[in-house]
């Protein structure tokens with residue numbers, strides 16, 4: 001999908017990092033028409049949140065199943081086959097060659113898009129070295145993007161800091177999805193590679209993932225609306 005084909009409202013993906021389906025449904029009600037795209041990750045998925053994917057899809061919302069799969073290829077293939085039946089738009093896998101190959105096989109011709117997580121946005125070079133990698137964050141993100149492209153993956157998850165370099169590698173063939181988004185003045189928490197919504201869009205990100213700055217806000221809808229306004233301004 002080219003940037004012009006993405007509905008501006010869909011560019012903000014709100015991470016429903018909440019402890020229960022009831023809490024998630026209350027947040028979705030608060031956000032109302034302001035948010036069209038939601039992300040379900042570990043916290044909600046393991047609290048019984050997977051059926052929300054179909055419920056949200058039935059209401060015309062899009063859902064990103066942030067399951068960050070990583071296992072032997074056959075298990076990833078079968079897992080993605082199951083996720084493809086839930087109604088999600090995106091599912092994540094870690095950007096290891098066997099994992100990405102298995103995921104693309106499991107997707108087959110389904111409409112589900114596979115996103116490969118390049119290097120988590122809470123990691124910097126020191127964290128990668130502590131985990132045994134010799135490459136820097138930017139080198140590893142770029143190497144994994146090249147592998148993902150060859151294997152037929154649909155999109156990449158990276159920090160907005162890498163988006164410019166990634167566009168040069170993958171053009172507009174792959175969607176670039178960026179967590180690590182912080183409105184000016186928001187606490188970074190455990191995120192290490194961060195950018196504001198406006199700068200991330202200007203850098204070329206297709207989708208922005210925002211969790212705590214929205215779901216922990218006193219007025220989540222007001223924060224989501226402000227992010228949309230910043231996105232619109234950056235898009236010109």
Ligand SMILES: O=c1ccn([C@@H]2O[C@H](COP(=O)(O)O)[C@@H](O)[C@H]2O)c(=O)[nH]1
Pocket residue numbers: 015017041066117119120121122157158179180181189191209210211212213
């Ligand atoms: O590299 C990654 C991949 C996924 N995430 C997820 O995005 C949200 C970000 O939440 P914030 O509260 O806005 O920090 C969260 O669900 C992560 O699991 C990521 O942050 N970085």
